[in-house]
Amino acid sequence: MSRYFRELSVVGALAALLLGLAIFAPAFFSPQPLLSLVTREAPTLVVACGMALVIISRQIDISVGSQFSVCSVCAGLLAARGWPLALVLPASITMGALLGAINGALVAGLRLPSIVVTLATMVTLRQGLNLVRQGEFVNMPDAIQWFGLPQATGQLVLVALSVALLIALALAMRHLAAGRFVYAVGTDAEASRLAGIRPQLVTFLVFVFIGALTGLAAMMNIVQSPQVQPLSGAGLELKVIAAVVVGGVAISGGRGNLWGAFAGLLLLACVSPALTHLHIEAYWEKAIQGAIILLAVVADGLRSRKAGN
Amino acid sequence: MKNSLLRLCAAGAVLLASLATAVAADSKLVVAMLPKSKGNAYFISCKAGADKAAKELGVQLLFDGPTDSNAAKQNEIVENWITLGVDVIAVAAENKEGISTALRKAQKQGINVITYDADALPDARAFFVNQATPEGIGQSLMDEAARLTGGEGEFAMIVGSLTAANQREWQKHVEARLKEKYPKMKLVVVRPCDDLKDKAQSEATAMLSANSNLKLIMAICSPGVPGTAEAVKQAGKAGKVKVMGLGLPNENRRYVKEGVTDSVILWNTGDLGYLTVYAGAALAKGELKKGAKTVKAGSLGTFQIAGDNILLGKPFIFNKGNIDQFDF
Amino acid sequence: MSHVTPAPGNSRPWKARLLSHEMLLLYVLLAEWLFFYFAGTTTNRRGVVVGFGTWDRQFDILRHSCEIGLLALALTPVIITAGIDLSVGSLLGLSAILFGQLWHDAGLPIPLAIAFTLVLGALAGGLNALLITTLRLPPLIVTLGTYSLFRGLAEAITRGSVTYTDFPESFLFFGQERWLGLPTQAWIFFAVAAAVWLLMHRTTFGRSFRAIGLAPEGARYAGLPVGRRVALVYVLAGLIAALAAIIYTARLGQAKADAGTGYELFAITAVVLGGTSIFGGTGSVHGTLLGVAAIAVLKNGLACLPVVMRMNAAEEMSGLLTGALLLLALTAGVLPKMLSKLRPRRHAPAV
Numbered sequence: 001m002s003r004y005f006r007e008l009s010v011v012g013a014l015a016a017l018l019l020g021l022a023i024f025a026p027a028f029f030s031p032q033p034l035l036s037l038v039t040r041e042a043p044t045l046v047v048a049c050g051m052a053l054v055i056i057s058r059q060i061d062i063s064v065g066s067q068f069s070v071c072s073v074c075a076g077l078l079a080a081r082g083w084p085l086a087l088v089l090p091a092s093i094t095m096g097a098l099l100g101a102i103n104g105a106l107v108a109g110l111r112l113p114s115i116v117v118t119l120a121t122m123v124t125l126r127q128g129l130n131l132v133r134q135g136e137f138v139n140m141p142d143a144i145q146w147f148g149l150p151q152a153t154g155q156l157v158l159v160a161l162s163v164a165l166l167i168a169l170a171l172a173m174r175h176l177a178a179g180r181f182v183y184a185v186g187t188d189a190e191a192s193r194l195a196g197i198r199p200q201l202v203t204f205l206v207f208v209f210i211g212a213l214t215g216l217a218a219m220m221n222i223v224q225s226p227q228v229q230p231l232s233g234a235g236l237e238l239k240v241i242a243a244v245v246v247g248g249v250a251i252s253g254g255r256g257n258l259w260g261a262f263a264g265l266l267l268l269a270c271v272s273p274a275l276t277h278l279h280i281e282a283y284w285e286k287a288i289q290g291a292i293i294l295l296a297v298v299a300d301g302l303r304s305r306k307a308g309n
Numbered sequence: 310m311k312n313s314l315l316r317l318c319a320a321g322a323v324l325l326a327s328l329a330t331a332v333a334a335d336s337k338l339v340v341a342m343l344p345k346s347k348g349n350a351y352f353i354s355c356k357a358g359a360d361k362a363a364k365e366l367g368v369q370l371l372f373d374g375p376t377d378s379n380a381a382k383q384n385e386i387v388e389n390w391i392t393l394g395v396d397v398i399a400v401a402a403e404n405k406e407g408i409s410t411a412l413r414k415a416q417k418q419g420i421n422v423i424t425y426d427a428d429a430l431p432d433a434r435a436f437f438v439n440q441a442t443p444e445g446i447g448q449s450l451m452d453e454a455a456r457l458t459g460g461e462g463e464f465a466m467i468v469g470s471l472t473a474a475n476q477r478e479w480q481k482h483v484e485a486r487l488k489e490k491y492p493k494m495k496l497v498v499v500r501p502c503d504d505l506k507d508k509a510q511s512e513a514t515a516m517l518s519a520n521s522n523l524k525l526i527m528a529i530c531s532p533g534v535p536g537t538a539e540a541v542k543q544a545g546k547a548g549k550v551k552v553m554g555l556g557l558p559n560e561n562r563r564y565v566k567e568g569v570t571d572s573v574i575l576w577n578t579g580d581l582g583y584l585t586v587y588a589g590a591a592l593a594k595g596e597l598k599k600g601a602k603t604v605k606a607g608s609l610g611t612f613q614i615a616g617d618n619i620l621l622g623k624p625f626i627f628n629k630g631n632i633d634q635f636d637f
Numbered sequence: 638m639s640h641v642t643p644a645p646g647n648s649r650p651w652k653a654r655l656l657s658h659e660m661l662l663l664y665v666l667l668a669e670w671l672f673f674y675f676a677g678t679t680t681n682r683r684g685v686v687v688g689f690g691t692w693d694r695q696f697d698i699l700r701h702s703c704e705i706g707l708l709a710l711a712l713t714p715v716i717i718t719a720g721i722d723l724s725v726g727s728l729l730g731l732s733a734i735l736f737g738q739l740w741h742d743a744g745l746p747i748p749l750a751i752a753f754t755l756v757l758g759a760l761a762g763g764l765n766a767l768l769i770t771t772l773r774l775p776p777l778i779v780t781l782g783t784y785s786l787f788r789g790l791a792e793a794i795t796r797g798s799v800t801y802t803d804f805p806e807s808f809l810f811f812g813q814e815r816w817l818g819l820p821t822q823a824w825i826f827f828a829v830a831a832a833v834w835l836l837m838h839r840t841t842f843g844r845s846f847r848a849i850g851l852a853p854e855g856a857r858y859a860g861l862p863v864g865r866r867v868a869l870v871y872v873l874a875g876l877i878a879a880l881a882a883i884i885y886t887a888r889l890g891q892a893k894a895d896a897g898t899g900y901e902l903f904a905i906t907a908v909v910l911g912g913t914s915i916f917g918g919t920g921s922v923h924g925t926l927l928g929v930a931a932i933a934v935l936k937n938g939l940a941c942l943p944v945v946m947r948m949n950a951a952e953e954m955s956g957l958l959t960g961a962l963l964l965l966a967l968t969a970g971v972l973p974k975m976l977s978k979l980r981p982r983r984h985a986p987a988v
Contacts, residue, residue: 025519028518032545033514033518033544034518036514036518036540036544037511037518040511060777106964106968110967111971112968112971113914113915113916115721115777117967120960120961120964120967121960122960123902123956123960123963124956124957124960124964127376127952127954127960128953128957130347130952130953130956131953131957133348134347135350137559137560221507224539225507225510225535225539226539227560229506229507229532230348231505231506232505232507234503234505235503238784242782242785245778245781250775251775251778252775272500272512272515273515273518276498276516276519277515277519279519281499282500282501283471283792283793283796283797285789286785286788286789286792286793287785287792288789289785290784290786290789291782293778293781293782293786294768297768297775298772298774300774301772301773301774304773305772305773336682337682339681339682347952373940373950373952376952376953376956377898377899379895380893380895381885381888381889381896382952384888384889385701386951388697388700389697389937391693392688392689392693392694392697393681393687393688393941394688404889404893406800406802406889406890407889409890410889471797471798471894472798472894481798
């Protein structure tokens with residue numbers, strides 16, 4: 001019980017919010033609109049899973065928003081040129097993996113601090129994209145939307161895909177050796193090296209992995225609308241980092257799990273539609289999100305202080 | 310390694326220097342045009358018109374601005390142009406008071422200053438190329454919304470951000486018009502989309518489920534209209550919930566044709582850029598003076614001047630019937 | 638890395654000095670400056686010398702660098718203690734709004750409003766400090782929270798739309814005029830820079846910050862009041878961010894909730910470019926100043942180059958090159974160490 005206190009408290013907060021919505025704004029739970037809202041967050045969940053891995057391995061990646069934009073625009077342009085979906089999807093994932101590999105090489109290969117490396121790649125990718133595209137929308141053929149499926153099916157596929165990915169990754173992190181390597185490297189890189197793990201390789205692969213997931217997420221986002229805006233994904237990095245941290249993944253590495261990250265994401269993602277449903281004006285949104293982050297970490301701090309005493 | 314870094318820098322510098330001298334400044338008239346935000350499709354289409362005018366007039370056009378709407382950066386860019394000694398500065402002001410200090414400084418240095426799209430304080434510029442007043446835009450938006458809904462029912466708004474000056478002003482005038490003329494209509498929710506199409510789509514989805522009586526959604530930033538349209542389409546409410554707003558024909562064409570978006574309001578942005586460059590050049594050449602009643606702008610003919618406002622003409626309402634006549 | 642720390646046992650101290658990070662950055666800065674001086678200066682149609690090589694331009698660069706420069710100064714001690722403060726840009730926005738309110742709504746005279754704003758800024762920094770030191774929370778997350786919170790409060794207080802303007806001339810003097818030949822705010826910036834430099838390099842405080850950054854536990858055992866020292870650093874950051882807000886307001890003549898959006902990233906970039914290690918322990922204030930200058934000269938110089946002007950891409954190019962410069966600075970500092978480390982380790986016996 002106390003082992004999962006952190007995750008459970010986030011779930012509790014989420015449940016309270018949902019209960020409030022059920023009482024004051026039952027319309028929130030009508031199935032079709034809810035499915036649409038959930039589908040909108042599916043790509044974010046995929047990136048958040050990757051971010052959880054990165055943070056567990058004691059790194060951080062603030063370039064995911066820019067990676068997301070680059071992958072979206074590239075995939076959109078390929079689709080507009082008539083590439084079939086079966087090729088665009090792997091192309092987008094590969095693009096993301098390559099961008100992640102750049103971060104990974106700099107962080108793991110040259111042992112540079114990830115926060116600075118990804119700050120630099122974030123700026124470089126974003127401005128490079130601005131330079132090339134000048135903000136112009138990419139128009140895609142209709143066949144791309146919902147992977148060519150009917151809308152409701154497409155939405156279900158996207159949600160199922162992201163949840164399946166979450167479950168698979170959560171189980172893998174717990175039960176597979178590779179998952180435990182990530183925890184080991186995040187807890188103590190030197191100790192893990194002595195235990196026969198190659199920490200730099202694990203770090204590199206984690207960055208490649210989040211890149212690939214971002215590429216996938218970009219694809220999951222562009223199938224939801226026939227146009228790609230180059231700005232899409234701006235601010236994504238802070239959204240997913242906040243979600244992961246609220247969900248109890250420790251920024252100092254080695255602690256936390258994907259279920260918590262999932263709950264954290266749901267909680268933060270609910271704030272905006274909840275305000276709309278409860279007819280609260282939008283001006284408080286950022287302050288509320290900030291307060292949730294602070295409350296979550298303060299709860300952490302108080303608990304660990306108690307434990308320490 | 311450190312030495313090679315130095316060498317690399319030196320090599321880069323030499324390369325760039327040769328590039329720079331190869332295109333040394335010539336003796337053309339230089340018109341510098343400042344958009345609110347460079348990546349915005351609205352200003353990109355303005356630039357297309359401005360480019361055309363610059364070519365016809367044989368002037369050099371500089372078109373630079375912040376990549377996001379940022380008042381502080383606008384000032385920095387104008388101050389840069391002052392030291393570059395350009396001949397004309399044409400500004401779409403993100404913030405009236407903020408930009409005016411920089412513009413007054415430019416005027417003191419003998420640079421001709423005009424504004425377009427969004428005005429600065431009157432003493433900081435010679436003319437304002439007026440595409441439509443904020444009041445006019447607010448009224449057109451609200452009148453069109455009332456026409457589409459038959460003058461009654463609930464509607465919602467999506468704005469660019471909570472802090473963008475022009476958005477706030479348009480919203481204010483929409484609300485004023487609503488209060489004054491349409492008592493049976495009710496604005497139930499206003500949400501920001503941070504100028505992100507994806508976020509507009511999410512926000513509109515939430516609006517639709519939260520307000521079952523919604524008759525219309527009005528998006529007053531250009532990425533907001535297609536985002537809203539996609540949300541309404543996916544909710545299966547095309548036609549039942551009307552979509553309208555300020556946007557560009559090209560970004561909205563598919564939704565207008567599908568019947569999801571009913572009308573998109575905008576002036577001809579290309580003409581706005583074209584007229585601005587012509588007016589600026591005329592000002593620099595001394596052909597346009599204070600008190601003038603008209604100004605000529607190449608192939609577009611003559612434009613009226615009211616006081617110190619050069620009038621572009623009324624905004625267009627694009628709909629299914631006429632949208633194919635426009636490409637910007 | 639920093640050349641104020643003596644390097645005992647170094648056989649070639651003069652060479653080490655000439656190749657220290659700060660000196661390399663100085664060479665880059667000089668190279669940048671000379672290049673733009675020659676390539677970015679022209680004579681215009683009316684026969685007037687214009688562009689980068691004019692005094693006006695140089696003063697403008699100085700004027701535009703003050704706010705980000707102040708934030709970078711605020712962040713230098715923070716990062717040296719192995720912390721980070723993402724909230725300074727948001728705090729700039731919040732402070733600008735509070736200043737506008739104190740002056741316009743509460744009717745306080747300008748000096749009093751400035752004093753209160755500075756106190757409020759220090760208090761906001763104190764909130765960060767409280768959470769970071771008493772609860773031992775990671776600074777990255779605490780300040781990510783306050784990054785949202787401060788900006789959110791600024792938006793909520795003004796409902797996004799209230800803009801404070803019409804400040805008196807005597808106040809705008811600080812942001813728009815010159816005093817003794819230099820932009821007025823530059824004097825404030827220099828004064829703060831000198832104060833922070835003295836604090837970091839000439840007092841025991843500075844040394845204790847380094848010690849905390851290198852090994853907080855060790856510093857604690859050595860009897861340093863680690864919590865109080867770290868708290869001081871964040872309060873100082875809040876105070877300086879509020880000062881930057883005053884200058885920002887005076888320069889633009891307006892206070893609005895979006896003031897300083899994204900400035901934290903520019904400031905962090907400048908600090909890291911200046912040679913301060915993000916892991917803490919090493920770094921210098923003069924390095925930060927060079928970092929700020931290198932970015933400002935690059936940005937302004939590019940905007941004066943005819944070729945960039947024709948591409949209409951000054952903003953994007955400067956962003957792109959700043960990112961590249963940061964990566965270059967990082968790798969250049971690390972590669973030689975990596976290479977020399979790799980060799981002996983390969984032959985080292987297994988532990």
